Amino acid sequence: MGVVGGGQLAWMLAAAARELDLELHVQTPAADDPATALASSVVQAPLDDVSATRELARRCAAISFENEWVDLEALAPLEADGVTFLPRLEALAPLVSKKAQRQLLERLGLPAPRWCDLPAGGALPQGYALPMMAKACRGGYDGKGTRVLRSPADLASLAHGADPDDWILEELVAFELELAQLVCRDREGNLQCYPLVQTHQHQQVCDWVLSPAAVPQAVQAFARNIACSLVTALDYVGVLSIELFYGPAGLQVNEIAPRTHNSGHVTIEASHTSQFAQQARIVAGLPLGSAELQVPGALMVNLLGFETGDSDYASQRQALAALPGASVHWYGKSAARPGRKLGHVTLVLEAADPAERQREAMQRLEQVRAIWPLPPQLP
DSSP: OOEESSSHHHHHHHHHHHHHHHHHHHESOOTTTTTGGGGSSEEESTOOHHHHHHHHHHSSSEEEESSSOOOOHHHHHHTTOOOOBSSSSHHTTTTTSHHHHHHHHHTTTTTOEEEOOOOOTTTOOOTTSEEEEEEESSSOOOOOOTTOSHHHHHHHHHHHHHGGGGGGEEOOHHHHHHHEEEEEEEOOOOOEOOOOEEEEETTTEEEEEEEEOOOOOOHHHHHHHHHHHHHHHTTTHHHHHHEEEETEEEEEEEESSSSSGGGGGTTTHHHOOHHHHHHHHHHTTTOOOOOSSSEEEEEEEEEEOOOOOOOOOHHHHHHTTSSSTTEEEEOOOOOOTTOEEEEOOOEEEEESSHHHHHHHHHHHHHHHHHHOOOOOOOO
């Protein structure tokens, strides 16, 4: 199997592939990118180098992607020549831009915040009012490519300097919880949904994930229905994550990530089959594994850089690994900077009762924070 990308997601995918005795070949620009340490072979080239992707295809039976920022038009000739992409390019097409995602959700009748195009003249369409969230249609992640527009001056500034086709505006959502639903679908159309998880952000970067989320059964069922409806309608093959808001307006889709996802890292220790093993199985044509929990619950905390330089945080990593029920995953990135995802730690929880498990999770989070502080205010 092949993957376009060599970051931490591809690194964890390569580790899962090794456990399944599968070869994994990567296309990535830098020789020291995380996945190169575990890959069966490396095509060292930019991610948008189509000739390199063709070479990658010669080494494997099917190719997946580490992220959705792909040039579908450039890759189409490869698919026409018989290269197998999973998910297929046609299934990715409505997901590679946030505007296309919103249009897809409207067509499928799935709940999402109200949105509109960025007005070229700076005047909001009738029925909309500030404040609103502005989102870049492509390339935004971890808070990048988003702006809260609180005043007409904010809106005018964005409208003056941006191409209206590159941005959308969304109504701000009053939510009580942020949730994420991971779903996987194989080539035969078989589906598995992982337990719904609660996510928490720090400066718009994922801070921690708690599995399972302490929400009513009806909310869990609705999230699964949204996920299954989406991947079935697209004939999507692979792992996909849906970020959700839950609040007074009910459950609403925030964003869709057509790949393995930060919210699913907790599955490595918590589930019978991790999201990475599931993606590897799907691409290799193996049956889906069980997505059920194998523990009462788990807390995943991202290890965000809090210093600038080449520190490997060795003492902090050792202290985290010594915590009861802790598993540290270090991505081996070449440099640290405040807010950069350098690794994560997962702590297995013991409480079966949802309220008690929430308390246990917050106590374990305090233990992590005593060792690994949050980064300072990011620029």
